[in-house]
Amino acid sequence: MSPSYADTVKLVEDNYFHWEFNMRMKISRKGLLTHIIKP
Secondary structure (H helix, E strand, C coil), X not given: CCXXXXXXXXXXXXXXXXXXXXXXXXXXXCCCHHHCCCC
16 A cells, blocks of 8 residues: 555545534534434
8 A cells, every 4th residue: 555545545534524523513503413423
């Protein structure tokens, strides 16, 4: 596995984390956060 591949994977994971975080913040404003919190 080349460093560039590892960097790409990390970038995708970071993007997903930010996307998930933003979605949770939007949903929490609607009062639905309790339905998607992971144990």
